Amino acid sequence: IAKGVSVSVTTPLQHCESCIITKHPCQPYPPSEEPRAAHMLDLIHSDLCGPLPITTPHGKLHFIVFLNN
Structure with a gap:
């Protein structure tokens, strides 16, 4: 406990x-x-993200996600 601090x-x-x-x-x-x-593959949702604040090891700033419904 820190000095000067009381605990009940x-x-x-x-x-x-x-x-x-x-x-x-x-x-x-x-x-x-x-x-x-x-x-x-009848219905696909996608989301694009970026630009990211830092690059990937391959120099990329964006990524995309696909979701099969």
Whole structure:
């Protein structure tokens, strides 16, 4: 314990609201009303990110993600 700081062990610890919220488990997503793809590659989502603040070892500044629905 640091000098000049008093600690009471009889006082219960308090939790701040942000600590409680961030430790709360995530709820599952509700079922989507949109139909899913019937076959592989029927519906693809993509996201492009960049430019990144640092380059990859190959000098790239962007990346793309594809998700098959």
